Amino acid sequence: MDCSEAGTMLDELALDVLPGDRRTALLDHLEGCRGCRRLLEELSESADALLLAAPVAEPPAGFEDRVLGRIPAVPAEGAARRTRAGSTWARADRRPARIRMFAAAAAAAALLAVGGVAGARLGGSGDDREFQTAQLISTGGSDIGDVSTYAGRPAWFFMRLEGALPNGTYQCVLDTDDGTVPIGSLWAHDGRGAWGEHVRVDPGHVTVARLVDSHGTTVATARIH
Amino acid sequence: MGSSTPPDALSDEALLAGLTFGDVEAGQAFVRRFQSRVFGLALAVLRDPVLAEDVAQEAFLRAWRHGSSYDPRRGTVAAWMARITRNLAIDALRLRRAEVMDPQAMAAVVPPDDASVEDSAVTADTVAAVRRALRHLPDEQARALVLAAFYGRTAEEISRSEAIPLGTAKTRIRLGLRRIRLLLTTSAEEG
Numbered sequence: 001m002d003c004s005e006a007g008t009m010l011d012e013l014a015l016d017v018l019p020g021d022r023r024t025a026l027l028d029h030l031e032g033c034r035g036c037r038r039l040l041e042e043l044s045e046s047a048d049a050l051l052l053a054a055p056v057a058e059p060p061a062g063f064e065d066r067v068l069g070r071i072p073a074v075p076a077e078g079a080a081r082r083t084r085a086g087s088t089w090a091r092a093d094r095r096p097a098r099i100r101m102f103a104a105a106a107a108a109a110a111l112l113a114v115g116g117v118a119g120a121r122l123g124g125s126g127d128d129r130e131f132q133t134a135q136l137i138s139t140g141g142s143d144i145g146d147v148s149t150y151a152g153r154p155a156w157f158f159m160r161l162e163g164a165l166p167n168g169t170y171q172c173v174l175d176t177d178d179g180t181v182p183i184g185s186l187w188a189h190d191g192r193g194a195w196g197e198h199v200r201v202d203p204g205h206v207t208v209a210r211l212v213d214s215h216g217t218t219v220a221t222a223r224i225h
Numbered sequence: 226m227g228s229s230t231p232p233d234a235l236s237d238e239a240l241l242a243g244l245t246f247g248d249v250e251a252g253q254a255f256v257r258r259f260q261s262r263v264f265g266l267a268l269a270v271l272r273d274p275v276l277a278e279d280v281a282q283e284a285f286l287r288a289w290r291h292g293s294s295y296d297p298r299r300g301t302v303a304a305w306m307a308r309i310t311r312n313l314a315i316d317a318l319r320l321r322r323a324e325v326m327d328p329q330a331m332a333a334v335v336p337p338d339d340a341s342v343e344d345s346a347v348t349a350d351t352v353a354a355v356r357r358a359l360r361h362l363p364d365e366q367a368r369a370l371v372l373a374a375f376y377g378r379t380a381e382e383i384s385r386s387e388a389i390p391l392g393t394a395k396t397r398i399r400l401g402l403r404r405i406r407l408l409l410t411t412s413a414e415e416g
Contacts, residue, residue, distance in 0.1 A: 011399040012380060015373045016312075019381070046406040048304035050374045051311055052348070053335070053355040057265035059278060064256050066278075067285045071244075071252060131232050131250070133239075148239040156246050158239040160297075194297045196242035 001029040006036050014043035132203065134222040136211070138163060144191075147222040149203040158196035159209065161188055165219060173218075175208040176201060186211060233257070237302035238295075245292030256285055262303065263310050270314035270375050280317055284310045315377035335359045335371065351409070358408045362401055369394060370401030 006029045012018040013026055030037050136145035136159065144163025150156050159172055165188045172184045172195055186195040203224065211220040232240070232254035240258065243251020263284050267277035287309050295305050335356055359367050369387070372378040378386070384394040 008395065008399070011402045012373070012395070014402065015398070016308075017373045017377055017379045017398075019379060042406050042410065043402055045300070046402055046409055047374055048300050048307065049351060049355050049409055050359075050370070050405060051266060051307035052262075052303060053352045053359070054262075054266040054269045054307075054375070056261040057268050058261050059264035059281060060274065063260060063264065063278065063281070064253070067256050067260070067282050068252060070282060070286055071289045072247065131235055133235060146236065146239075148235050148242075150243060150246075150248060150251070156242065156248070158236075158242045160236055160238050189298045192298050194238050194242075196239075196246075198246060 001025055003029075003033060003036055006030070006033065007039070010036065010040050010043055014040060014047045016047075132224070134209070134224055136161065136163075136209075136220050136222045138165070138220045139218065144220055147209045147224070149206070149224065151203045155201070155203050156196060156198045157183065157203070157209065159186055159194065159211070159222075161186060161193040161211070161220075162191065163220075164191050165211075168214065170214075170219065171212040172197075173210045173212050174199075174201065174206045175210065177205045177207070182212075238297055241288065241292050241295060241302050244289050247289075252289070255288070259285075259303070259306050263306055266307055266310045267314050270311065271317060276317055276321075277314075280310065280313045283313050287313070311375065312377070318376065335367075354408055355405060358405055362404055366397045366401040366404070369397035370405075373398050374402075 006026055009018055009022055009026050013023060030040065131148060131150055133146050133148045135143050136147055138144045142163060145161040148158040167189050170186045170188060171182050172186055174181045174183055181201065183199060184195050184197050186193045206224045209222045209224060210218045213219050232250045240251050240255040244255045264277055264281040267280040268274060271277045271280065284306065288306060369383050372383050380391060380394040380398060384391040
């Protein structure tokens with residue numbers, strides 16, 4: 001398949017209406033064609049924009065409670081299986097003894113991880129745990145994302161990158177009262193990336209969250225306390 | 226970071242992470258943030274409030290279950306939720322074998338400019354521009370694009386229902402989507 005033929009099918013792929021046989025052939029072409037991949041990205045953004053242009057409407061009263069009543073206050077099973085299969089970091093045996101991280105998580109795609117409290121549903125009442133957010137600042141002083149923490153049991157961290165960093169994988173590192181703890185990896189592409197993880201470290205003991213490049217150089221810092 | 230951040234002030238991605246972690250407050254904030262958009266899209270496609278609520282509830286369950294597969298490099302959380310909702314609504318339509326080729330289909334998903342937009346100012350501008358672009362497309366292109374984008378109709382299905390050659394159906398879809406792309410890329414360059 002050449003680019004001309006691919007171009008007649010990209011729109012249908014972006015709209016998710018391309019039948020399977022042609023989809024397979026097109027995906028083979030896309031594997032080796034950067035130009036068509038770029039066009040597909042733009043068309044997919046256009047398809048997303050169409051869906052987001054649909055009217056909003058308030059759902060019937062009680063919708064929120066009904067939804068939350070169906071969602072268990074535990075991590076999703078599928079995420080747990082995927083995590084175990086793809087886990088590449090933050091295993092207990094790699095960690096400093098004084099800072100124990102929760103061992104359930106870290107997908108290879110390094111986005112979201114799992115862990116949690118059994119026996120409850122999200123529809124239950126919340127508690128007094130705290131969210132906090134800090135800006136992620138590059139060494140050049142630019143705001144390039146943020147770090148969110150949740151000081152619950154277990155606590156979790158979430159780092160979001162929305163700024164100019166070279167493509168590549170960065171280590172997420174916490175500086176705590178007890179030392180430095182690498183807790184995961186964030187894969188940046190075109191200035192975007194995100195990573196999250198349950199941790200057993202108390203966010204109250206974390207002073208700084210950092211992104212570190214493959215040379216060990218800190219490229220961005222978020223001051224937690 | 227000394228002071229606490231209300232859950233409603235967290236990023237979409239952080240709330241999705243919290244939902245997937247099974248976190249109560251993040252889950253509540255996530256549902257509150259997206260419920261009108263998710264329900265609105267389901268209602269636009271299905272035009273049945275009861276069925277739309279079923280679909281919207283299922284969309285949030287999917288978000289909890291598959292949150293770990295969300296990739297921010299492929300689009301926003303809002304777009305990811307919209308795709309989940311759209312696919313579930315299409316499944317529901319197919320189960321009912323519902324016919325969507327009536328003239329109301331277009332009006333349901335492309336509201337007038339003054340229809341409410343719950344979003345940031347920038348996104349609201351984009352939404353209004355996309356709606357305008359859809360209304361200014363030639364009718365046959367807009368119809369083919371809406372049938373594909375919102376109702377999951379393939380070019381073959383559109384060809385049969387509209388009684389037009391397959392190549393014509395594919396061209397209408399392509400020209401329609403390219404017009405939207407041109408609008409968005411032009412807006413981005415101007416912005």
